[in-house]
Amino acid sequence: MEQQPLLKVEDLSVTFRMYDGALAQKDLSVITDLSLTVYPGEIVAVAGSSGSGKSLLASAVLGLLPGNAVTGGKMYYRGELLTSEKQKALRGKEIALVPQSVSFLDPLMKVGPQADGAKKPLPTKRRKSIFQRLGLPEKTEKLYPFALSGGMARRVLVSTALISDADLMIADEPTPGMTLNQALEALTIFREMANEGKGILLITHDIDLAFAFADRIAVFYAGTTLEIASAKDFQNGPDTLRHPYSKALWQALPQNGFVPLKGFQPYAGHLPQGCLFAPRCPYKKERCERETPSMREMRGGEVRCFYAT
Amino acid sequence: MKLFRWKNRRTRTLCYMTLLGLLLLAAYLFGLLIPEEAVATDFMNAKLPPSLEHPFGTDSLGRDLFFRTLKGLSVSITVGIFASLISAVIAVLVGVAAAVGSKWLDNAICFVIDLFMGVPHTVLVLLISFALGRGLKGLLVGIAVTHWTGLARVIRGEVLTLRNHPFVAVSRRLGKSSGWILRHHLLPHLLPQFLVGLILMFPHAILHEASISFLGYGLSPEQPAIGIILSESMKYLSAGLWWPAVFPGLTLVLIVLLVDKFGDNLKRILDPYSAQE
Amino acid sequence: MKEKILPFLGAFFAKGVRMLALLLVVSIAAFALVSLSPVDPVQQYLLGAGPVSEEQRAQVEEYWGVNDPPVERYFNWLSSLLSGDMGISTLYRRPVSDIIGERFFNSIALMLCAWLLSGGIGFALGCVMGAKKDRWPDRILKKVCYLFSSLPTFWLGLVLLLVFAVWLAWFPVGFSAPIGMLDSEVSLWQRFYHLLLPALTLSLASFSNIALHTRQKLIDVLEDDYVLFARARGEGEGTILRRHGLRNILIPALTLQFSSFAELFGGSVLAETVFSYPGLGSAAAEAGLNSDIPLLLGITLFSALFVCVGNLIADMLYRVVDPRIREERR
Numbered sequence: 038m039e040q041q042p043l044l045k046v047e048d049l050s051v052t053f054r055m056y057d058g059a060l061a062q063k064d065l066s067v068i069t070d071l072s073l074t075v076y077p078g079e080i081v082a083v084a085g086s087s088g089s090g091k092s093l094l095a096s097a098v099l100g101l102l103p104g105n106a107v108t109g110g111k112m113y114y115r116g117e118l119l120t121s122e123k124q125k126a127l128r129g130k131e132i133a134l135v136p137q138s139v140s141f142l143d144p145l146m147k148v149g150p151q152a153d154g155a156k157k158p159l160p161t162k163r164r165k166s167i168f169q170r171l172g173l174p175e176k177t178e179k180l181y182p183f184a185l186s187g188g189m190a191r192r193v194l195v196s197t198a199l200i201s202d203a204d205l206m207i208a209d210e211p212t213p214g215m216t217l218n219q220a221l222e223a224l225t226i227f228r229e230m231a232n233e234g235k236g237i238l239l240i241t242h243d244i245d246l247a248f249a250f251a252d253r254i255a256v257f258y259a260g261t262t263l264e265i266a267s268a269k270d271f272q273n274g275p276d277t278l279r280h281p282y283s284k285a286l287w288q289a290l291p292q293n294g295f296v297p298l299k300g301f302q303p304y305a306g307h308l309p310q311g312c313l314f315a316p317r318c319p320y321k322k323e324r325c326e327r328e329t330p331s332m333r334e335m336r337g338g339e340v341r342c343f344y345a346t
Numbered sequence: 347m348k349l350f351r352w353k354n355r356r357t358r359t360l361c362y363m364t365l366l367g368l369l370l371l372a373a374y375l376f377g378l379l380i381p382e383e384a385v386a387t388d389f390m391n392a393k394l395p396p397s398l399e400h401p402f403g404t405d406s407l408g409r410d411l412f413f414r415t416l417k418g419l420s421v422s423i424t425v426g427i428f429a430s431l432i433s434a435v436i437a438v439l440v441g442v443a444a445a446v447g448s449k450w451l452d453n454a455i456c457f458v459i460d461l462f463m464g465v466p467h468t469v470l471v472l473l474i475s476f477a478l479g480r481g482l483k484g485l486l487v488g489i490a491v492t493h494w495t496g497l498a499r500v501i502r503g504e505v506l507t508l509r510n511h512p513f514v515a516v517s518r519r520l521g522k523s524s525g526w527i528l529r530h531h532l533l534p535h536l537l538p539q540f541l542v543g544l545i546l547m548f549p550h551a552i553l554h555e556a557s558i559s560f561l562g563y564g565l566s567p568e569q570p571a572i573g574i575i576l577s578e579s580m581k582y583l584s585a586g587l588w589w590p591a592v593f594p595g596l597t598l599v600l601i602v603l604l605v606d607k608f609g610d611n612l613k614r615i616l617d618p619y620s621a622q623e
Numbered sequence: 624m625k626e627k628i629l630p631f632l633g634a635f636f637a638k639g640v641r642m643l644a645l646l647l648v649v650s651i652a653a654f655a656l657v658s659l660s661p662v663d664p665v666q667q668y669l670l671g672a673g674p675v676s677e678e679q680r681a682q683v684e685e686y687w688g689v690n691d692p693p694v695e696r697y698f699n700w701l702s703s704l705l706s707g708d709m710g711i712s713t714l715y716r717r718p719v720s721d722i723i724g725e726r727f728f729n730s731i732a733l734m735l736c737a738w739l740l741s742g743g744i745g746f747a748l749g750c751v752m753g754a755k756k757d758r759w760p761d762r763i764l765k766k767v768c769y770l771f772s773s774l775p776t777f778w779l780g781l782v783l784l785l786v787f788a789v790w791l792a793w794f795p796v797g798f799s800a801p802i803g804m805l806d807s808e809v810s811l812w813q814r815f816y817h818l819l820l821p822a823l824t825l826s827l828a829s830f831s832n833i834a835l836h837t838r839q840k841l842i843d844v845l846e847d848d849y850v851l852f853a854r855a856r857g858e859g860e861g862t863i864l865r866r867h868g869l870r871n872i873l874i875p876a877l878t879l880q881f882s883s884f885a886e887l888f889g890g891s892v893l894a895e896t897v898f899s900y901p902g903l904g905s906a907a908a909e910a911g912l913n914s915d916i917p918l919l920l921g922i923t924l925f926s927a928l929f930v931c932v933g934n935l936i937a938d939m940l941y942r943v944v945d946p947r948i949r950e951e952r953r
Contacts, residue, residue: 099855129857141852144947145870155853155862181946197856457645461652464645464934465927468889469907473923476911477656553775557893560777561908576778580897588785595778602773 041116042074043205043236044098048110051093051102051260064107067093067305068260071110072332075205075236080227082239082247082268084286085257086302091240092137095207098238099134100124114205129154133203137210139190142182149178152197160200167199171226188219195226206230207238212246224250244286248272256283259303259313266338279340282314312342320344359611366608370423373601377420385414385570393582396589403589405575406582415594417570419601425486426552432490433551434497434544438536441501445509455502459495467492471554475563485564489554497543504539508532538616545609549602556598572598631942638938642931649927650704653920654697662914667713686710704924710917714910719921722906727925730902733818733895734887737825742880745830749837749876754864756842765838768831776890780824780897787820794820821898825890829883836879840872847871874944881940884933888926 051068067090075081085091096102098112100121112119114127124132143151152168153159168177171192177185185193191211198206208227212220220243227237228250241247247254248271256264264280274293275284285298300317303309309316315325324343332339388408396403402411444455462470470492475484508514508531517527558564559573567574572594579590657664664687665680686703687696687710703710709719748768752761788794794816844850845868853863892904899905903922910918942948 096851101851101854125857127857128855134852134855136848136852136855138848140848143849143853143867143870145874145945146867154856155858155866183947201856457648461645461648463885464930465649465923466885466887466889466892466930468892469923469926472892472907472911473653473656473919476662476914476919477659479661480911549773553773556775557777560775561892561896562912573777576781580781583781583785583789586789588789591778591781591785595775595781598775598778599773603770606769606773 040076042076042113043115044075044238045113045116046071046073046094046098046110047112048072049094049097049112050109051090051097052107052109053103054105054107063306065306066260066308068097069308070329070331071261073255073262073265075238077204077234077236078231079252080231080237080239080250082241082251082254083257083262084241084244084247084254087242090260090305091242091257092209095134095209095238095240098124098207099128099132101128129156129201129203131203132205132207133198133201135194135198135206135208135211137213139182139185139187139194141194142190144182146181147178148180148182148185148193151182152178152193152200154197154200164196164200167196171196171199188216188222191219191223195223199230203235205236205238207240209240210242211239212241212243220246244271245290256280256286258282259308260305261313262332262339262341263314264338264340264342265332270338277336279335279338279345280314280342281318281320281345314342356615359615363608363611363615366604366611370601370604370608373416374420374423377416377418377423380413380417385409385417393587396593402593405578405590406587411575411590411593414570414575415572415597418572418575418594419597421565421569421571422552422555422598423601425482425489425555426548429486429489429551429555430493430544430547432486433493433547434540436490437494437497437543438501438540440494441498442505442532442536444498444502445505452502455498459498462492462495467554468557471558472561472563475558480563482565485555485558488558489551492554493547493550497539497547500543501536501539504536505532508535542609542613542616545605545612548609549605552598552602552605631939634942635935635939638935642935645931646924646927650701650924651697653923654700655693657916657920658693658696660914660916662916664713664916667914667916683711709921712910712915712918714913714915714918719917722918723903723921723925726901726903726906729900730891730895730904732814733822733825733900733902734891736818736822737829737891737894738880738887740822741826741830742833742876744826745833745880746837746876748830748834750841750864750868750872752834752838753841753845753872754860754868756838756845761838764834768834771827772831774828775893776824776828777893777897779828780821780894783820783824783827784897818900821891821894821900824897825887825894828890828894829886832883832886833876833879837872837876840875841868844868844871874941877944878937878940881933881937885930888929 049068049071050066053065053067055063055065071094073081073083083091083094093102093106097108098119100119102108114123114131117123119127142148149161149164152164153161165178168175173189173192173196177189177193182190182193195208195211198208206227211223211227224246227239231237231252239247239251244254248268251268253265253267254271255262256266264278264283266278266283270277270279271283271287275287278284278287282298285296288294288296289298298317303313303316309326311324311326311328312318312321312330315321318325322344328343330341330343332341335345386409388404390408391400391404392406392408394400394404394408400410400412402415405411405414440455440458444452447455465473471485471488474488474491475481478484478487511531514527514531517531522530555564556571556573556576559571560577561573562577565571565574567578575594576591579587579594583591665683686708687700691699707720709723711717712719712722715722748764752764752768755761845863850863850867853867858866888904891902892907894900895902895905896908903925906918907922907926909915910922
C-alpha cells in the first residue's frame with residue numbers, strides 16, 4: 038500500500054534578495070529545484086558538504102527564513118499544502134526542529150523550564166522522564182546552557198523535540214562537536230524515534246554516519262539534490278549508486294580509498310550553466326554544460342543526470 | 347541601472363549636505379553681519395510680543411530678539427567649532443598615543459579617560475571655567491577638555507585594529523618606516539573617523555556652551571549668547587513673557603538638529619557600509 | 624556558597640581600589656584647578672559677611688594653609704577632608720558637609736524620580752521600537768528620541784515651566800517647598816508636587832539614550848539563534864518577547880542606567896537651576912558663581928563619588944545577575 042508521505046517537498050527554491058555594495062540590489066539563488074519526501078518511520082538524510090545551503094532547507098520547511106528570502110515551489114505536510122499560516126500552526130507541535138548547537142538555547146534561562154517551553158500546561162513530568170531516558174542527570178534542569186557539556190547540550194536539544202511529540206523532526210547537523218560515541222548515541226535515539234513511527238529529516242555533512250543510520254540519503258550539492266538513494270546503495274558501493282558525484286563521495290571516504298574529488302563546489306551566486314556538477318564531472322558531455330538535467334527515477338532511486346545508468 | 351541609482355542616492359546626500367552647510371554658514375554670517383544698532387536697547391519697544399517687525403518679539407530692554415538670537419547663534423557656532431576642533435585633535439593624539447604607545451601609557455590614558463568620565467561633565471566644565479576665571483576662555487577650555495574622551499576611545503580601537511591588519515604587517519615586513527605606515531595606512535582610515543567625530547561633537551559643544559552660559563558662567567551678560575538670552579528670559583517668565591524663552595531655544599534646537607543631520611550624512615558618504623540600515 | 628562569593632568579593636575589592644584611586648586623582652585635579660583660579664578662599668571668606676574675629680580668620684587660614692607650598696596645602700586639605708572636615712562654605716557660612724548632606728537629600732529624591740522615570744520610559748519605548756523595527760511606531764519613536772536628545776535640558780525645563788506652571792498654573796514656579804513654610808511642616812505630597820516638574824525635565828532629557836540602546840539590543844536578541852529556535856518551537860512573537868527578549872535586554876539596560884549617573888547629575892545642575900530647586904546641582908552652580916571654593920570642591924568630589932558608585936553597581940550587577948559570569952569560576 039502506498040503510504041502518505043509526512044513531508045513532501047516539490048521543486049523548492051530559495052532566493053535571497055541581497056544588497057550589494059551600498060545600494061545595488063541582487064538576487065542570490067541558494068536552493069534550486071529541490072524535491073524530496075519523508076515517510077513515517079524513516080530517516081531521510083540530506084547529506085552534502087558545508088556551504089551547500091542545507092540548513093536553509095530546515096528553515097524553509099518551518100517557515101523561518103529571514104525576511105529577504107523568497108521561496109518557490111510547493112511543500113506538503115501529510116498531503117496538505119504548507120502555507121505560512123499552516124507552518125505557524127504546525128511549528129513545535131507537528132514539526133519539531135533539533136537545532137545545531139547550544140547557541141540555540143537562551144543563555145539566561147535554566148535548562149528545565151527552557152525545555153518545557155511556553156506551552157500550557159507545562160509538560161514538566163513528561164520532560165523529566167525524557168531527560169531520564171536520554172541519560173541526563175536530575176540536576177541538569179537547574180543548569181544554565183553555558184554549563185552543559187557538548188553531549189549534554191545535544192541531548193537537551195533532542196529532548197525538546199521529544200517533549201513536543203512532533204511527528205516530523207528536522208535535525209540540523211546534530212552530531213558535530215560530539216565524540217563518536219555521543220554521535221552514535223544521538224543517532225540511536227533518532228532511530229528509536231523513527232521506529233516509533235516518526236519521520237526524521239537528518240541534515241548532515243557526515244556522510245559516514247548518514248550511511249549507517251538513515252533509510253534513504255539525498256545527496257545535496259550546490260543547493261539541490263543530485264541523487265536520492267537508499268542507504269543500502271551507499272553501503273554496497275559505487276556500482277549501485279547512480280550519480281558521478283555520489284560515487285566520488287563514496288570513494289572519498291577513508292575506508293574506501295580516500296580518493297579526493299578535484300575542484301570546488303560552486304558558491305551561490307556563481308553557479309555554472311547547465312548541470313551544476315558538470316565542471317567537476319569526469320563524464321561530462323557537451324549537453325551537460327548547456328541544459329540543466331531534472332530528477333528522474335532510476336533503479337528505485339532518483340538521479341539528476343542525463344547519462345547516469 | 348544599479349550604478350545609476352547608487353550614484354543618485356549619493357548625489358542626493360551630497361546636495362542635502364551642501365544645503366545644510368549653506369544654511370549653517372548663512373546663519374553664522376548673518377549673525378556676524380548684524381550691526382549693533384539692530385540689537386540696541388530701546389525702552390519704547392520693550393517686551394513686545396512677536397510681530398512682523400520683530401518676528402521673535404523684543405526683550406525687557408527692547409532689544410530685537412530675532413537679531414539677538416542670530417547673533418547669539420554665531421557666537422555659539424564659533425565657540426562650538428573651536429571647542430570641538432580642539433577636542434577632536436586631543437582625541438586623535440591621545441587615541442593614537444594609547445594605541446601605539448607602551449602598555450603602561452595605554453593604561454595611564456585609559457585611567458585618565460575614566461577620570462574624565464568619572465566627574466559629571468557639567469560639573470567639570472563649571473570647575474574648569476571657574477579655575478580660569480570664568481569668561482570665554484574658561485568656557486572654551488572647559489568644553490574642549492571634556493568632549494574628547496569618546497572619540498579618543500574610538501580612535502584607539504581603530505588604530506589597534508589597523509595595527510593588526512595584514513596590510514600593515516606586510517608593509518612592516520617590507521621595511522617601511524613607522525612614519526610611512528602612519529601616513530599611508532593609518533591616516534587615510536583615521537581621517538573619516540576624525541571628521542565624523544568632529545562634526546557629531548559639535549552639537550554637544552553648542553549645547554554645553556548654551557548650558558554653561560545659561561548658568562551664568564562663560565560669556566558675559568551683555569553678549570547675546572543663546573544661554574544668556576534664555577537665562578534672562580527666566581526673570582520674566584512668570585509675567586507671561588513666553589517669546590524670549592521659546593524662540594531662541596527653538597532656534598538653538600534647530601541648529602543642533604541640522605548639524606546632527608549633516609554629520610549623519612557625512613558618515614553615510616564616508617562609510618556607506620556602516621550607515622546601511 | 625563560599626566559592627561563589629569569594630570571586631565576587633575579589634572583583635568588588637579590585638573595583639573598589641580602582642575607584643578610590645580615581646577619587647584621589649579627582650581630588651588632586653580639583654584642588655589644583657581651584658588653586659589655579661584667581662579667587663583666594665581666605666579673602667573670599669573674609670569678604671563675605673560682616674565682622675570676622677581674629678580667631679575665625681586664623682582658623683580659615685589654617686584650613687587652607689595659606690603660607691604653605693601647594694603640595695603641603697593639598698595634603699593638609701586632604702587630611703582634614705578625610706577626617707570629615709570639608710571646610711566652611713563662604714556663601715552659606717556653614718560647614719560644607721552639612722550643606723551637602725541637606726541638599727543631597729533633596730537631590731537624591733529628584734534624581735531617583737528622574738532615574739526611574741527615564742529608565743521606565745526609555746526601556747518601554749526601546750522595547751516597542753525593537754519589536755516593531757522599521758515599522759511606523761519604530762520610525763516615529765526613533766525621531767522622537769533623536770529630537771529629545773538634541774534638546775538642551777535647561778530649555779526643556781523652561782518650556783515645561785512655561786506651559787505647566789505659568790500658563791496652566793498646575794505647578795508652582797519653583798522651590799522644593801512652599802515659601803514661608805518650615806521644613807517640618809512640608810508634607811510628603813507637597814515635596815513630591817514641587818519635585819515633579821524638575822524630575823520630568825531631567826527624565827525627558829535623558830530617556831532617549833536608554834531607549835535607543837534597548838532598541839538595538841532587542842533587535843540583536845531577536846536575531847539570535849535562540850529566538851529562531853523559540854519560533855521553531857511554535858512560540859508566538861509576544862511570548863518570545865516576554866520569555867527571551869526581556870530576560871536578555873534587562874541586564875544591559877540596567878547596567879547602562881546605572882552607569883548614566885554622570886549625565887543624571889550633570890542634568891540635575893541645569894534642571895535644579897531652572898526650577899530653583901534646592902539640591903546639590905543648583906548649589907554647585909551657585910558655589911561657582913559666588914566663588915565658594917570649599918562648597919565647589921566638596922560638590923565636585925561628591926559628584927565623582929556618586930558617579931563611581933553608579934559604575935560600581937553597574938559592574939557588580941553583571942556579576943550578580945548574569946549566570947555566565949556568576950558561575951564561571953565554579
